[in-house]
Amino acid sequence: MSSIAPERSLSEQFPRLAPDAGRLNVRELERLRMRARRFADEHVRPRALEIDRRTGEDPGWFDWDLVRAGAEHGMLGFLIPKPAGGGGGLATQAAVAMEEVCAACPGIALIFGAHALGVSPLLLGGPSQWDGVLAELVASERAPRPQLMAFAITEPEAGTDVEDPDLLARARITSHARRVPGGFRLSATKRFISNGSVARWLTIFMPTDPRRAAETWTCFLVDTHSEGFAVSRVEHKMGQRACPAAELTLDEVFVPEERVVGREGDGAAATVIVLACSRPPVGAIATGIARGAYERVLGWLEEDRAARGLLARQHVQLALADMEEEIHLARQAYMDAATELDHRALGGVMFNPAVRALGRLPGGLRRHAPVRGWLASERARDATVALLHRTTSERAVTRSLALSSMAKARGGDVAMRVTGAALELVGLRAGPVRAELEKLWRDAKLCQIYEGTNQLNRLEVYRGLCRPQALNCLPPLRPNRLGMNGETRTNGRARTHPAADGLTHARVEGAGGRS
Amino acid sequence: MAREVAQRELTPRTAALDAGDHGAFTECWAVLVELGLDRALLDERSGGSGLGVLDLLGAIEELAVGDGAVAMCVLLCNAALATLTDEQLADAPAGARWALVPAASGTEVTISDGRLDGRIACALGAHGADGLVLLLDGPEPAAWVLDKGARGCVIERDLAQMGLRAAPAASLELTGAGCAPAPGEAHDRTGGGSAELSVAGALALLRAGTAEIAHGIARRARELALAYAHARRQGGVAIIEHDAVSDMLSAMAVRLACRPEVPLDRARLPGEAPDLALDAARLKLDGTQALAVKIAATDAAVASTTDAVQVFGGTGYMVETGIEKLMRDAKYCQLFPEPNWVAHDELMRMGNSGRVDRAW
Numbered sequence: 001m002s003s004i005a006p007e008r009s010l011s012e013q014f015p016r017l018a019p020d021a022g023r024l025n026v027r028e029l030e031r032l033r034m035r036a037r038r039f040a041d042e043h044v045r046p047r048a049l050e051i052d053r054r055t056g057e058d059p060g061w062f063d064w065d066l067v068r069a070g071a072e073h074g075m076l077g078f079l080i081p082k083p084a085g086g087g088g089g090l091a092t093q094a095a096v097a098m099e100e101v102c103a104a105c106p107g108i109a110l111i112f113g114a115h116a117l118g119v120s121p122l123l124l125g126g127p128s129q130w131d132g133v134l135a136e137l138v139a140s141e142r143a144p145r146p147q148l149m150a151f152a153i154t155e156p157e158a159g160t161d162v163e164d165p166d167l168l169a170r171a172r173i174t175s176h177a178r179r180v181p182g183g184f185r186l187s188a189t190k191r192f193i194s195n196g197s198v199a200r201w202l203t204i205f206m207p208t209d210p211r212r213a214a215e216t217w218t219c220f221l222v223d224t225h226s227e228g229f230a231v232s233r234v235e236h237k238m239g240q241r242a243c244p245a246a247e248l249t250l251d252e253v254f255v256p257e258e259r260v261v262g263r264e265g266d267g268a269a270a271t272v273i274v275l276a277c278s279r280p281p282v283g284a285i286a287t288g289i290a291r292g293a294y295e296r297v298l299g300w301l302e303e304d305r306a307a308r309g310l311l312a313r314q315h316v317q318l319a320l321a322d323m324e325e326e327i328h329l330a331r332q333a334y335m336d337a338a339t340e341l342d343h344r345a346l347g348g349v350m351f352n353p354a355v356r357a358l359g360r361l362p363g364g365l366r367r368h369a370p371v372r373g374w375l376a377s378e379r380a381r382d383a384t385v386a387l388l389h390r391t392t393s394e395r396a397v398t399r400s401l402a403l404s405s406m407a408k409a410r411g412g413d414v415a416m417r418v419t420g421a422a423l424e425l426v427g428l429r430a431g432p433v434r435a436e437l438e439k440l441w442r443d444a445k446l447c448q449i450y451e452g453t454n455q456l457n458r459l460e461v462y463r464g465l466c467r468p469q470a471l472n473c474l475p476p477l478r479p480n481r482l483g484m485n486g487e488t489r490t491n492g493r494a495r496t497h498p499a500a501d502g503l504t505h506a507r508v509e510g511a512g513g514r515s
Numbered sequence: 516m517a518r519e520v521a522q523r524e525l526t527p528r529t530a531a532l533d534a535g536d537h538g539a540f541t542e543c544w545a546v547l548v549e550l551g552l553d554r555a556l557l558d559e560r561s562g563g564s565g566l567g568v569l570d571l572l573g574a575i576e577e578l579a580v581g582d583g584a585v586a587m588c589v590l591l592c593n594a595a596l597a598t599l600t601d602e603q604l605a606d607a608p609a610g611a612r613w614a615l616v617p618a619a620s621g622t623e624v625t626i627s628d629g630r631l632d633g634r635i636a637c638a639l640g641a642h643g644a645d646g647l648v649l650l651l652d653g654p655e656p657a658a659w660v661l662d663k664g665a666r667g668c669v670i671e672r673d674l675a676q677m678g679l680r681a682a683p684a685a686s687l688e689l690t691g692a693g694c695a696p697a698p699g700e701a702h703d704r705t706g707g708g709s710a711e712l713s714v715a716g717a718l719a720l721l722r723a724g725t726a727e728i729a730h731g732i733a734r735r736a737r738e739l740a741l742a743y744a745h746a747r748r749q750g751g752v753a754i755i756e757h758d759a760v761s762d763m764l765s766a767m768a769v770r771l772a773c774r775p776e777v778p779l780d781r782a783r784l785p786g787e788a789p790d791l792a793l794d795a796a797r798l799k800l801d802g803t804q805a806l807a808v809k810i811a812a813t814d815a816a817v818a819s820t821t822d823a824v825q826v827f828g829g830t831g832y833m834v835e836t837g838i839e840k841l842m843r844d845a846k847y848c849q850l851f852p853e854p855n856w857v858a859h860d861e862l863m864r865m866g867n868s869g870r871v872d873r874a875w
Contacts, residue, residue, distance in 0.1 A: 157748070161749045171750065172748060191829070238834060238839040315856055423846070424855060428637040441677075445824060449824075449828055449831075450829065456759075
């Protein structure tokens, strides 16, 4: 069954995306959506059930052909900055692509979603990352064997709490990055890592001092071909099976200094920003699942002889209307969260003139040793953080995270409700469509769990929207190097003085933000 | 007794049963046969245990705490055998596994001159069963014993079956397949012979039994979630200390405490001995209540098992923990013998008109 074409364009559905909004190229976004839909119709939908069956029997089985097909349709590079050869997107692009592919199969979509999640921390690393692994990923898209990334944060004894700065301080962290000459030695067990067994590169988080996990939480870029890296198991999941979830063991894996993403100790703040960026796409994944179930049940009701007469029943009509309503609201929620992040919370960084100018430099010049050395220097990393502080605020990011969390939690619940209702409408007597709906129902449950449980996400909504709180979600400024005024350091983290904070808020709210 | 069997025999094998390990199922079934739970409703003369419906339902709930699918096999077998005549029972060897197949799970099966035509999808417990009894709807509901070996009867395993997998489902393709009438509505001899449930009674038994299975699954889900919530720590405390988790556990407890009663519970007088004929008549009489109980219990089980997976977080989504299996099993209870929205529909029809006018 092919997807049901929407009657309205993206800019009609979401006025904030109107072409004169300037920052986001709506035509590019529409093209991405069409590419994703073509990929879903031609490659994903026809293979979804078979791949689910095979991975159910052998969780380690992986379909590289799909990854190659996805690469040809641009599913690997939409998040990579344009200077590195990618699509230059952020949450909105990821979300739009995810909904399309998830309507066909969320497990397959998750391969590309987990890849994008692995890429996300590198975006925060700034221009220093453009010509390294990101450029390699883009080059590999056209290669016979494209490379995948993964994002590793969950540990056997710490799941939801590593995704929350407050809980992180009390989490039972067992991983440790030990400083050695020229870099770090990483020891860790990370669990439930999507793409973990097939990824070439890994962005991984762990403390450099386990006694102060929150203050020293750091992101590293790990080459999975490194000595000491092992995939200890691939999990047998209930759903979303096409994308393997693996347990990874790192035994004194060496990571050179230049592969510390951002600065040492900035990991907790980076996690918050990454989650603000990744949760709208998870809301989109869930919306796509719900849409897929809705499309299938509607198709069954319209076409299957066994369903004859059911469409005339009010109960069925009400159930379908309810599904349509839920999907519509879930889509509005994730698009609102994604555009809030892209336009407001991080828009200033994404569209900063200096960054864009740097991006227009020929790649050869950026790769010139002195320039590359400066971009990788601590000073350049400080400058990236300073830019973040100039263009956004902790309050803006916290509010954006809250909207993202709302979209994620709402979407997950909608996916469960709609798939459950669709399955109930067709019952056990339906033929092939029952298997598809059962799969979507199993797939949907994960949306209430990953990227933080829905309960944790709703607590983020409370903090960010019900209370005007600001998380420590920007890496601290270093006044001694940059000569910035108006901040102090507490517990190793920078906090702006109340007056300065107030000014920042005034600027953000004055820019059209909601209180 | 059933509780002990569930703990000793079913719980340790639940993963194997879910994976379709036939050997594991055969071992469990042998134990159940030895205890007479496969033909609990039949009198001793027919090789049964002579239990009343209420006692059987209690046993089924306990079995479901161990494995919902095995409990479903016990229910289907008892319901099927209870519709047979003495003569038909004589041809059913001891230890054989029978399954009752309600037409609610299939479509458009017709009977003509003792020949069945049509197709039934996802008939729970039908694959590998030694005997099948089909409950057909229509103006004159009737039960038919299907001659499995006859020409025109093709039984295929439903490989897509998501829940209650140890009660292996099959699709039945019937093209003039031979069959013989079980007593059913047209031959209502309740009170005579061994059991001989009427069609309405058999359907009510299936619904009440499915409710008990759902309740057993929900009990197991809460037990596991509660234990995990005490053991797992997050943010420096056991996760049961977090309101987000304790609220879910509390909701599970409330659903269990508010379980609707099986209709017979109220009907039997204190000290009254089991009397299947009486039970069957009451079940038939209380068909609407059996529907209501099934709807409430299965909806509650789906909610509780979904919450249980949530309490476990990512761990609960992994097959090895056995939590997600409870969710799949509960969902199938919600869809059997008919989806709950159809059950609602039927409930209203029965309640309003006092007759069974099937929605499909």
